[in-house]
Amino acid sequence: MGNLSVALSKDGIATLTMDLDGKVNIMNEEFMMRMPEALDRLEAEVAAIRGVIITSAKGSFLAGGDLALMSRARPGMEAEIFGHFERLKGYLRRLEKLGRPVVALINGTALGGGYELCLACHHRIALDRDDAQIGLPEVDFGILPAAGGVIRLTHLLGFDKALPWLLQGRRTSLRQALAEGLVDELASTREDAEKRARAWILHNPESVQPFDKAGRTFGAHRLSTENRTSLQFAAGRVRSLAGRGNRAATRIADVAAQSLYLPWEPISRIETRGFVELLMSDEAQAKIAAFFAPKRALG
Template sequence: MDDNTLTLTVDRDGVALIELFAGHFTAPLAVALDTAVEQVLTDPAIVGAVITGAAPDRFLLGARIDELLAGADAGLDAPTIAALVAPVNRTLRRLETGGKPVAAAIGGDAQGAGFELCLACHHRVLADDEAVQVGLPEVRAGLIPGGGGTQRLPRLIGIERALPLLAEGRTVNPHAAFLLGLVEALRPRDDVVATARRWVLSQGPTAQPWDTKGYALPGGAGALAPHASASFGLGLARVRRDTADREPAPLAVLAAVYEGTQLPMDRALALEAKFFGRLVADPAARDRMRAHNDNPEIR
């Protein structure tokens, strides 16, 4: 498989290596990734997969702001925009519920949709290089994550840790990522793929924590969670103070996290997509997107 978006090769032990050549998460990459995931899950000769970036200093960045703006400027309404992210969410859900171990070998920057792909993997190995940044900075571009970031990140590390990253659009270096629980291992860049491959061969967990029986979101969710007042009450006050209610994205993050973390994952992803569609169609959010578009990467 080679269409300038990714390649898939299988070694003699049955581990598939998916190398991402696209710098940004684009529609062609989404189609190619869906095909690759299906091949991994349906080929009995494949025991699992490692996903990595082909460039030594980059795993994958997010969508291009100019492409999102083009769709909104063409008159697409919020439900139509929300529907556009549904296939990506189906692919990522298929990857994490397909029953085969998948590890992300993150040799360089993984941001926006690129890091959302990492979150859908069962295991994450990150290059121990202080120049590398990972995270979900979409809010700085007037958006929220549209590929499950507002739902997987809180379920992985808890709302208290996840919400500041999401609402402020902060990216972090490898040591902070490890301490926060965003990744499971740090290794030298030239060892991340081999480390991830060893984990796959060890037949690590093939289900996400949130898809296992008895899972409880770390720290709790909803109005009765011990952190609810600080996370959402004070969080809302801080957002309104800092934005004067002129930027809808941080408010959408708070709402998506608060509501979504009380729902089953598939319904939560649909809720996130709804908020995403509303933002792209919102004139105030698009003004922020245009202001950010002097650098089209979601960074």
């Protein structure tokens, strides 16, 4: 079996390396089994850890969520699917709330759940490769990002800039991802990326996510003028999408808007419930089945 290994260097930097079974890393059952083991070790040794680097031993970072698992979803499995993705989100929350800076060293493609893992880190450094892509293509499958991606991208880019990425399922090169804020740095070599990651960790020991900052207040009556404008825009966008029958895009826009003024716990549950509802739809199941059809035809 593959592994999610943790190595702690003498300078206190822990490296979590993904090397799961198969040609690429996927957020499958093996990931779900190995991730808590890795987190247990990080938490047990946190006093000796100054920061964490997450990377992959494969040619890509993390290909995405387990579409094969999603294709098996049937009516009556709602509670099971909800619980599965709440556990996954719990693992990512443990990572970003470890109390130490966490850097994603993105050595290749990171799509869907793969990029959601990057978003759960405090900093993102990508190895400059022409063949790698980043993005959240879930809307193309009639679903929404189910590991906190809607919430985190909205807080990272701001509502207006995040919405096109979420609603259009855009995939982009690493250089374009840098230009638009999806990653923070590009590195020319693996060694350069590791050097940059270590330097960032040592200079940012108190890193937290925007929605976890001390003193942050919630509630629509405390929204900034900018966020009030974004919410008004969102309401119109949601009505427009609903009128065109795009259920996934409508739900994504709604979750993104609510993430501006709700704390993590309630908006996270809203995101997961939206995902489950969409996944159970005939539209989503047909799109997922169409994705697997060419592979099945090839035997």
